[in-house]
Amino acid sequence: MHERWDDQLPFYVTGALPPATHAAVAQHLRECVACAAQVAEWQQLAAWHQSHVAGRMGALPPLSPLVRASLHRPPTLRELLASTLQLVWAQRNVLRPLLPGIVGVLLVGLAASLGLMNAERVALPLVALVPIVAALPIAFLHSRELEPAFEIVSATPSAPGALLLARLTFVLTLVSSVTLPGSFAVSAAQGSSFGPLVAAWLGPLLLLSALATVLALRWRSGVAVGVVLAGWLGVIGLLWLELNGYPLLALPLHALLQPHAWLFLSQLLAAGLLWWLAWRELPHLSTERVY
Amino acid sequence: MTEQFWPMAYAERDPDIVLVKAMAAGEATAIESLYQRHGPALFAYLVGQLGDRQWAEDVLQEVMLAAWRSAARFRGESTVRTWLLAIARYRALNARQRRPPPPDALPPDLPTDDPKPHQKLEHDAQRDEIARALQQLPAAQRETLELIFFHGLSGPEAAQVQKVAIGTIKSRLHRAKAALRHLLSKEEEDA
Structure with a gap:
């Protein structure tokens, strides 16, 4: 019976309870x-x-006179750059628990690509893994459910848009810093072209990341994770069936493995459109949703 | 554009919101007033976080400048006090990352050697005992206690500043109380 009141008591003492709750606690205390x-x-x-x-x-x-003098001075380029880099770097605290997993999965994808003997399918492990490895953390990052990890970023008095860009930049930089040199190694070892190999994972990576952002902002992190994961697993499953002689769609999904310029550009355009939608969503969001 | 984030009834009631609006409009006198209203509490918080008065003074100036620059983005979704404490917390964490505490700094949350009114009171020994016991609590619990009992934040506000779930705030409070009870009774036994 006391459990109902137990949590309210410290706030009753400080007078921080809403008036109705305060009155209810006071009534209970008499008895x-x-x-x-x-x-x-x-x-x-x-x-x-x-x-x-x-x-x-x-x-x-x-x-301080320095503060007074700075009030009407816009931040210098150096200050802006420093605060932007600081904001991007601070994202590592949010992602820290996931970092070994992200890097591990990327290395598994690269190793699988290196081990494939089929030159046409060399991009398959990277296409399957890299976009989802980037999109899932992005979906998680827009959640308050990871609270303890928000230790530093959370109190940043940053515009939500700046925070979103910082998160995207951090995740994409992290993923690219592992996958780009890895792709170079794969293309050198397999004798395949570096550009198309990178385009094969970069296009879906940007598209899926943008989709995860829109879904997480519009609904919630769990929805974004579920939709992105199920959607991409579905695409990869269909691609696998197609490559093994069981095409279920009229669309040739194997084009994803060696994308033409038009396919890559359309992926970029779709990602840009989704980011624009996410940006439009920002003013309607509570800061709570973004932080 | 910004207007939609300012619930008028709230703004009319809360002088802090009026000040932040004035800061957003570029009125330098508003930051002075806000500083007079919240500076002492922010300063006490920063001394507790950093353990060094001079360092806390420097970071306090950063906090006010950050508040000035962010004023236009303040949406009125929290109280100004909560917002300022969140900025102070972020700046203190950043400051600690930038450089370690100076060698002569006090451990965070210990009172300074400066003569303080409380040291002149009769219960100096008990206060020292309590200060020692508080110092033995985990930093997050001490901070929660301070936000609730000194800054007077509600549970959701403290959760907002520390960026943890409200349940975490409640459990920290209960754990801190139990730990303090244990530590103080142990000190009594030792004495």
Whole structure:
């Protein structure tokens, strides 16, 4: 019975409860000795803590002349660059628990591509793994459910758009920094062209990342993860069947493995369109949803 | 465009919101007023986070400049106090990442050696005991206690500043209380 009130008591002591809840707790305290004793403990703790912190209070330093001088000065290019890089770099804290998994899956994809004897299918492991490995963290990053990992980024007084771009930049840079040199190694070892190999995973990577962002912002992270994962597994499954002589669609999905310029450009355009939709969504979002 | 984020009834009630709106409009006097209203609490928070008064003074200036530059983006979804504490927290974390605490810095959350009114009171010994016990708590629990009992934040506001779920705030409070009870009774036994 006390559990219902237990969590409210510290906030009752500080007066931070909504008036109706405060009144309900006060009413309960008239009848409940155990909760009244809890309140006395919280009051003691509050008094201790107030005097402890008050010990740090000194004379407030004046607002610095440097701050006053900076008020009407726009940030310099260096300051802007530094804060942008700092924001991008701060994303590693959010992704830290996922980093070994991301890099591990990318290395598995590269190793599989290196091991394939079939030159036509050399891009298959990268096409299957790289886009989803980028899109899933992006979907997760737009969630508050990863709260403990938001230790640093969360309190950034940044525009939601800047935060989104920082997250995208960090994930894409991370994925590309592993996959680009890996693709170079694969193309050198297999004798295949480097450009088409990169285009094979880069186009779907951008498209799927943009889709994950829109879904996570419009609905929620779980929806984005589910749709992106199911959708991409479906595409890869159909591609696998097609490559093994069981085409279920009229569309030639094997074009994904060696994309022509038009296919790559259309993937870029679709990704751009989705990003534009995500950008339009931002003003309607609560900051809570983005942070 | 910005107007949609400012619920008028709220703005009329809350002088802080009026000040942040004025800052967003470029009125330098507004930041002075906001500084007078929230500077002392932010300063105390930063001294607790950084353990060094001079360092906290420097970071406090950064906090105010960041608040000035972000004022136009403040949506009124939290109180100004919560927003400023969140900025202070972020700046303190950044400051600690940029450089380690100075060698003569106090451990975060310990009172300084400066003579303080509380040190002149009768219960100095008990206060020192409490300060020692508080110091033994995990930093996150100490910070939660401070946000709730000194800055007067509600549970959801403290969760917003520390960026944890509200359940985490509640469990930190209960754990901190239990740990303090244990630590203080142990000190009594030792004495």
